[in-house]
Amino acid sequence: MSNIDLLGRRNFIKGLGAAAGVAMASPAMAVSEKADGVKWDKEVEVLIIGSGFAGLAAAIEATRKGAKDVHIFEKMAYFGGNSAINGGLFAAPGTPMQKKEGVQDSVDRMVADQLKSGRGIADEALLRHVASHAVEALQLTMDAGAEFHPYLQQLGGHSVARTYQTSVSCGAGITQPLYKECKRIGVNTHNRSKFEGFLVGDKGEVVGVKMRQNYHFGEDQPGKVLNIRAKRGVIMATGGFAQNVDLRMAQDPTLTSEVGCTNAPGATGEGMYEMFRLGAIPVHLAHIQSGPWASPDEGGFGYVSNYSIYNFPHSMAVNRLTGKRFMNEIADRKTRADAELACRDEKGNALPPILITSYKDSKKHPNTKKVIKYNVGWKFDTIEELAKHFDVPLKPLKAQIEEYNSYVKSGEDKQFGKNMTKAKDKFIEAPFTVVRLWPKVHYCQGGVQVNTKAEVKDSFTGKPIPGLYAAGEVCGGIHGVSRLGSCSIPECMVMGMTAARSVMKA
Amino acid sequence: MKKLNIVLALVLGGLVSLSAQAVDQRPWHKEVIGKDCKTCHDNGIKQFPSDQACLQCHDVDDLVKQTARSEEDKWQNPHNNLHYGKDLPCQECHGEHKAKKPLCSNCHTFKFDKHKE
Numbered sequence: 001m002s003n004i005d006l007l008g009r010r011n012f013i014k015g016l017g018a019a020a021g022v023a024m025a026s027p028a029m030a031v032s033e034k035a036d037g038v039k040w041d042k043e044v045e046v047l048i049i050g051s052g053f054a055g056l057a058a059a060i061e062a063t064r065k066g067a068k069d070v071h072i073f074e075k076m077a078y079f080g081g082n083s084a085i086n087g088g089l090f091a092a093p094g095t096p097m098q099k100k101e102g103v104q105d106s107v108d109r110m111v112a113d114q115l116k117s118g119r120g121i122a123d124e125a126l127l128r129h130v131a132s133h134a135v136e137a138l139q140l141t142m143d144a145g146a147e148f149h150p151y152l153q154q155l156g157g158h159s160v161a162r163t164y165q166t167s168v169s170c171g172a173g174i175t176q177p178l179y180k181e182c183k184r185i186g187v188n189t190h191n192r193s194k195f196e197g198f199l200v201g202d203k204g205e206v207v208g209v210k211m212r213q214n215y216h217f218g219e220d221q222p223g224k225v226l227n228i229r230a231k232r233g234v235i236m237a238t239g240g241f242a243q244n245v246d247l248r249m250a251q252d253p254t255l256t257s258e259v260g261c262t263n264a265p266g267a268t269g270e271g272m273y274e275m276f277r278l279g280a281i282p283v284h285l286a287h288i289q290s291g292p293w294a295s296p297d298e299g300g301f302g303y304v305s306n307y308s309i310y311n312f313p314h315s316m317a318v319n320r321l322t323g324k325r326f327m328n329e330i331a332d333r334k335t336r337a338d339a340e341l342a343c344r345d346e347k348g349n350a351l352p353p354i355l356i357t358s359y360k361d362s363k364k365h366p367n368t369k370k371v372i373k374y375n376v377g378w379k380f381d382t383i384e385e386l387a388k389h390f391d392v393p394l395k396p397l398k399a400q401i402e403e404y405n406s407y408v409k410s411g412e413d414k415q416f417g418k419n420m421t422k423a424k425d426k427f428i429e430a431p432f433t434v435v436r437l438w439p440k441v442h443y444c445q446g447g448v449q450v451n452t453k454a455e456v457k458d459s460f461t462g463k464p465i466p467g468l469y470a471a472g473e474v475c476g477g478i479h480g481v482s483r484l485g486s487c488s489i490p491e492c493m494v495m496g497m498t499a500a501r502s503v504m505k506a
Numbered sequence: 507m508k509k510l511n512i513v514l515a516l517v518l519g520g521l522v523s524l525s526a527q528a529v530d531q532r533p534w535h536k537e538v539i540g541k542d543c544k545t546c547h548d549n550g551i552k553q554f555p556s557d558q559a560c561l562q563c564h565d566v567d568d569l570v571k572q573t574a575r576s577e578e579d580k581w582q583n584p585h586n587n588l589h590y591g592k593d594l595p596c597q598e599c600h601g602e603h604k605a606k607k608p609l610c611s612n613c614h615t616f617k618f619d620k621h622k623e
Contacts (some may be wrong), residue, residue, distance in 0.1 A: 077557065077595040084589045085613065168581065172589040191557070191595070216554050216597075223553075265612065300613030369578070374615045 032198035032278055035207045040229045044188075045069035046503055047209060047230035048237060049195050049271060052081030053171070053489055054472030055237035056178035057140065057496030058503075059187040065504040067232070072182065073193040075266055076217055080175035082239050082264040082473070087306050088166035088173045089155065089486035090141070090148075092134035097152050098162060105160050107131040114487060117157045117332040118480025121284065126478045129452040130487075130494045137493035138164065145177035154313060154422050155485040156292075157332035161422070163486040169306045169366060171489065192216065195238070195271055196225055198278055198468075204458075205466035206234050206278075217266060233467045233503040236456070237496060240444035240473040241269025242288065248441065251286040260440035262291055262301040272474045275448045279458045279465060283477035285446035290439035292336035296352050297376040297436055304376050304435045307367040308355055309485065313422035315357040316404050317437065319343050323387075323396035325404065326353065328416035334482040337439035352436040354390055356401075359431040368433060377435040386432055401428050443483055447476030454499035469503055471495035530603045532622075538563070546602065557595040566592050573618075582616055584608055 046062045048055045051074040059070050074081070093110040110131045115122050142148075147167040154161035166173025182189060194215040199208040208230050214223040241247045242263040248255045276282055293312065295304035308315075312329040319326045320343070327339035343353045359379060362368045371377035380386040383401070387394040405427045407413045411420045447470075449457045454471050455464035472492040479487065531539075539545045545562075546555045569585040570592060581588035584599060587610070599608045599621070610616050 077598050078590045078593060080589060168588055170588055176589075176591055214549060214553065214556075219554070221554055262613075298613065298615055299611065302613045302615075376615060 032200055032274065033210075035199040035201055038199055038208075038227050040208070041226040043229040043231060044071045045231050046071070046233065046235065046500070047228060048072045048235045049209070050074065050081055050237035050239060050472070050474075051079040051175075051179070051189065052083035052237060052239055052472060053174065053178070053492035054474075054496035054499075055081070055235070056083075056175060056182055057137065057493045058235050058237060058471060058500040059182050060140065060144070060178065060185065061497040061500035062504060063185045063187060065501060067500075067504060069188070070186075071188040071190065071228075073190045073195065073211055075192070075194045075215060076264070077191055079179050079189060079191060080172065082267050083171045083489075083492065084175045085264050085301055086171040086262070086488075087301065087309060087486075088169055088171045088489075089153070089309070090134075090138055090164045090166075090174075090489045091155070091158065091162050091484070091486040092138050092164070092490055093131055093162055095135055095138065095162070095164070097150075097164065098160075101152055101161065103152065103160050103162065105162050109159065110134075110162065113157060113159050114479065114484055117334075117482045117484050119482065120480070121477075122480030123477045125452055126450070129498070130478070130491045133494040133497070134490040137490055137497060140493065140497070141174045141177065144174075144181040146174045148173075153310060153486075154330070154419075155309060156312065156330040156336065157482075157484045158486075159419075165306075165486075174489070192223075194223075195274070197274055198234070199227060199229075200278070201467075203466065204279075206230070206468040209234060230467070233469055233506055235454075235496075235499045235503060236271050236275060236448075236468070236470040236474055237472045237492075237499075238269075238271030238474045239263075239267050240447070241272060242267050242441045242444055244268040247273075248288055248444070251446070252288050255288060255290075255441055259290070260294065260296070260299070260438070262294060262305065262440045262442045267473075269444075272447055275456060275468070275470065275474075278468070279460060280448040280456050280468075280470075281459045283446055283449045284480070285444075285476065287445040287479075287481055288441060289333055289443040289445060289483055290337040291442035292333055292340055292437065292439050294438060294440035294442070295376055295435055296438040298374070300440075302376060303367050303370050303374060307362070307365055307371050307377065308435060308437065310365040310367075311355065311357045311362050313419075314361050314426035315355050316401065316428055317353055317355050318392065318397065318400065319353050320351050320390050320392045321345060323393045324400050325415055328413070328418040329355075330418055331416075332482050332484060333442075340437055340439055350438065352438040354392070354434050355437055356386070356428060357433050358426065358429050359433050361426045362433040371435060372433065377433055380430070380432045380434065382430055383432070386434060390434070404428055443488065444473060445476060445479045445481070445483055447474045449477055450475045450495070452498070453502045454495050455502060467506075469499040471499040532602065535602065554597065557597070560596040560600075564596070582610070582614075584610060584618065584621075 046067045093105040111127045148164045152161040153163045192215045194212040196210040201207040212223045245257045293308035345351045454469045456468045458465045546559045
């Protein structure tokens with residue numbers, strides 16, 4: 001069906017399990033301990049774990065607020081975490097580009113869109129905090145040198161166009177400038193450093209961490225564990241657990257190793273689970289989001305994801321069995337992922353649906369050329385060729401295109417109620433570009449509970465755990481059932497900055 | 507090249523006979539390093555080499571030139587790529603004693619014809 005190396009991924013995950021087993025059996029078990037009588041190997045001022053958006057933003061902000069000795073520890077060999085490989089999409093209300101394009105938007109409107117997608121269980125206070133500081137965070141990325149496409153995008157579930165995207169169409173367009181900025185301002189960065197547990201003081205406060213040096217991910221190689229004291233506090237920016245099949249299946253048994261994943265390999269969740277052991281409150285762990293724009297023809301996020309995110313507003317998603325549309329192409333992520341998973345052949349086997357776009361419109365996205373070049377998408381001169389290639393019944397397909405084009409003309413989608421604003425004048429006509437769609441596990445809405453100061457709450461006292469802060473995907477509850485696209489980067493950036501401000505005040 | 511000669515001289519000069527363990531090694535590395543495992547295993551024989559080990563002889567900027575791609579695909583250069591720039595440690599894609607896939611293949615279908623798995 002596809003060229004994804006599922007077996008390889010499974011073996012890789014098995015290997016992980018084995019390595020974890022070894023670590024558990026050894027005396028240096030990964031758990032938090034009392035700091036009484038601990039011999040400190042090292043002392044730092046601000047200690048940040050994880051080097052994605054949240055960790056990098058926290059390091060820069062802490063330094064700006066006067067910290068002299070900020071350290072980022074990263075488990076993997078390379079910096080940037082999952083942030084370095086995502087779509088680089090950044091939503092903010094009331095931006096300069098919205099003013100230029102005449103888009104009416106506000107903090108209230110963005111929060112309202114997110115609450116709707118969150119289906120009643122999102123954390124309004126946190127959403128409001130993030131939306132209120134999103135422009136400030138966008139500015140921080142630009143100050144560090146991030147560059148953005150000169151147009152706004154309207155992503156699924158958003159009522160207006162409010163999304164910036166880096167000019168390289170990837171989060172690396174932000175993590176690379178932030179990382180360089182960290183180096184420039186003297187932040188200390190340590191790769192191959194694995195968090196092994198907290199060191200806790202008499203009053204239950206976090207005073208430091210155990211950190212394994214020279215750690216090689218997925219390998220059975222011990223390294224040495226150091227006790228590191230954090231004078232001001234520890235900021236956990238360790239991300240989600242989408243790559244940990246055991247943990248995600250514990251929450252949602254349908255997310256087996258057969259379901260692909262867009263995340264970086266390091267997104268395995270041990271930082272989050274260690275905070276639970278310490279007393280943090282778990283929120284919404286079972287809400288794990290799959291990206292409806294992913295392709296079964298490549299691994300991870302790849303090239304197709306950004307291609308389809310850009311193209312969905314003026315494209316038609318078609319069930320190959322019927323030749324008909326089956327969803328609003330810009331509904332929120334969960335709605336679309338569920339609709340795609342329902343596309344199956346007569347025997348019930350997966351039959352990934354196709355996204356049909358006019359080449360004239362698709363080619364405006366820089367990924368289109370690459371999608372075709374690397375054989376993860378195709379160009380067709382006629383509808384007959386297209387139908388034959390994907391084995392779609394021709395007559396219904398032709399009729400569907402005609403019907404859809406009438407909606408483009410009238411501006412009203414009578415089939416699925418799609419907002420046709422961005423589809424204006426963009427009729428589906430030859431030549432076409434086509435990609436296959438199949439959801440991949442993309443984002444964990446669940447995590448530890450934090451307040452608007454990025455303090456981690458204790459499940460028994462209801463008070464913040466002193467010395468412990470968290471930011472980014474490792475936190476839970478903010479988005480509720482379904483996170484809107486491009487709302488994670490502002491969250492990570494704002495909460496990273498917030499954590500830094502709190503740690504500097506503490 | 508200068509660095510290479512220095513290492514060569516060091517290795518040839520200080521070559522001691524080690525137990526002839528059957529360990530996979532690239533032929534050109536055999537000529538330069540011989541059996542002195544410590545040349546690369548700077549963290550101790552039973553540990554992985556440090557991220558600096560390969561850079562004793564290999565220069566990142568030379569590698570960037572060798573694997574450069576056209577302007578359109580310039581960020582697909584494994585030694586200077588979009589996601590990690592020139593900072594990706596060698597061992598993420600290369601293993602002296604075992605086959606490895608390029609890290610890019612986690613997400614992309616690029617072809618690297620000269621890559622030895």
